[in-house]
Amino acid sequence: MGISKRTLQTWRNNGKIPYAMLGGKVYFKESDINGLLQAGMKQKQNG
Template sequence: MKTHKPLFDGERYLTSEELCSILKISRRTLQDYRSNGILPFIQLPGKVLFRESDIKNVLEERLRPAYNSSL
């Protein structure tokens, strides 16, 4: 129950801490991604949230196929 997060309009939102943990990046790297417009975010007073579907879209758009040495 500790990890359960209610959905807002069918969407899940992640905190900076959660996203850093998922992506295995530092908070500073996450800040750079935000500042450079790489990751969209929602700014609330004292809180930054990331829409899970936005993060998935960014990751899919930037996906590069693995190098295939057999070609």
Template sequence: MNELTLILQTLRQEIEILRAYLSAFQTSAVKHLQANWLDGQDVMQTLHISKRTLQYLRDSGTLPYSRINGKFYYKADDIRALLDANYINKGGDHE
């Protein structure tokens, strides 16, 4: 009986370790996703544009997107590329 109790305690400890690992992995994955993808509201606030303007950027192919369950997501790198592609420097200074 003592051997069975010891096995069950060891198993329980291993399960707790796995739970902690999975929780940390999920948190890390969500943070990574959030760092690389923005939803429409974030894009509108960042660029100070309206919902209609964001729709136009999507419809015209100017800004790539993903759509999941009716919600649009945008890569942060695509937004940076859009800003860089439309950068105008009349002063002649270079980056």
């Protein structure tokens, strides 16, 4: 997807993206990541 692990960790820590933790591993829904990326692109285009 072209997103670093650190970026995902930052988004998780800031509450920007929901996640699940199973067996010590963190999981994200691809649709949540795509939605956040799309929202960021729209903000950059408008601002």
